[in-house]
Amino acid sequence: MSKYKVALVGCGKRGGYHAEGFNANSDRFELAAVCDVDAGKLKDFAAQYNIPKTYGDAEEMLAAERPDVFCFATLPGIRLPLIELGVKYATRAIAYEKPIAQELSEARKIHDLCKASGLKVIVSHQQKYGPHWQKTKEIVDSGDIGEVQRIHATARSWISQLGTHLMDYMLWFNNRSPIEWVVGQNIGTQMLGDSHPSPDFTLGAIQYANGVRGIIECGAHAPRMNPGDNALLSLPFWTDSSVTVYGTHGYTQVVSGNGWRAMTKSSKGELLSGGGHFDPSYEQKPYLKDLADWLDGKIATHPCDGDISYHGFEGAMALFLSSLESRRVTLPLETIPDDSLIQRFRDTLPVSEEYRGQ
Incomplete structure (x- = not known):
């Protein structure tokens, strides 16, 4: 050693x-x-x-x-x-x-x-090392929700802040089955000037090679999964991200700031749940x-590792390309645009105030 x-x-x-x-x-x-x-x-x-x-x-x-x-x-x-x-x-x-x-x-x-x-x-x-994330992965891998059919990920923060986390965790829950194609839509200009620049809201459909379908929502219009104060810059806002995995016989969900829950074959209609919260020190x-x-x-x-991290990032950027070019984008990308996708959004998106007053 x-x-x-x-x-x-x-x-x-x-x-x-x-x-x-x-x-x-x-x-x-x-x-x-x-x-x-x-x-x-x-x-x-x-x-x-x-x-x-x-x-x-x-x-x-x-x-x-x-x-x-x-x-x-x-x-x-x-x-x-x-x-x-x-x-x-x-x-x-x-x-x-x-x-x-x-x-x-x-x-x-x-x-x-x-x-x-x-x-x-x-x-x-x-974050996947957090106990509530590990428990959710354990439930998925056990087969207790049956065969995975769909994965739905959400974050109140924009995709360049927390969306790359979610793209990675969706691949993790799906045993690294590669992304085949994506279709995305992006709106809002406030966060294009952020240190992690992005449109304010991203909505995307993701098709994986094993047949699983993913849905991702990041930013201003994503659902609120965390209880309590959701003001921008508060801790609940930044930990208001989730992944829900649906199988043929149940589902399991993890919320970064609010534990896990599941309904499985073995629970026989009972909702299982447990604690857990974002803890980078752990x-x-x-x-x-x-x-x-x-x-x-x-x-x-x-x-x-770098391979899965790049693939998840490529998937997120493919959601940008899909929106900018109004098309389905197949992965892996054979040709990488030389220009700035963020600048293209600055040039083309209607000016908005998505995050003001949130």
Whole structure:
């Protein structure tokens, strides 16, 4: 069992969760260095998480430390240059935040580069490690709802914020059966200027190769699944996401901030339920332990590996293409548009105020 040296970029809230996760797996990882452009934040962060070395430049850190694992928790506008640095300095694995990119063209470059270099990649779709998500997956895999027929995913947040999580979790519940085609519609312009740019509301139909049909709703008009305060920027808003899996003999549902429920063959009409809520401090530890096991060769792949993360992102971007071009879009995409899909929405969508007053 090896121990892997880690270098981290990003001293924000998500960077803290990554640092917690690596330190919680201290028998598997050595968090050796951290980088941020904010010197004050960097100093405090290093002290809080007991990180011995600090840097103001990512390349300087990688050149000096030569880590096994390069982790970064930055906004999605900074993706490809950091991936290129990880490849340049021969890291064995890269762990980074979702979404994998802002644009489809950049995502394809990242995916192709990582595949060509042979390094392992994981993306932070770590909610699936939550106990209520694990219980829902257990129910699906047991066959107690029968053969899966349909998967319905919802999020009050827009698709570039939480939709890439949902695309990943739908693939996970469906045993990674690939997406064959999508049809999507997108409306609203308020969130096109967000750090995670997207139309305000996305509605899509997804056809999987095994015959399962998916439906996804993300953004301003998605149903509210979380009880309590749903104001934008409140915790219930950000954890108001769900996946419901319907089978031939029942269904099971998980809500990120509100547990799980199911009606199955064995429950004989009784509604089963249990607790659970979004807890990144808990989820990050097993997510990173699986990375160590993957590097060791103990598991064949990571549940959040680069291949499945790219496929889910490609599916989300195909929903954009479908809306922009008024057509069904088949996956995998043979041709990737060079232009910005987000800019095309800015140029064509009617101006709206979807999120104001929510």
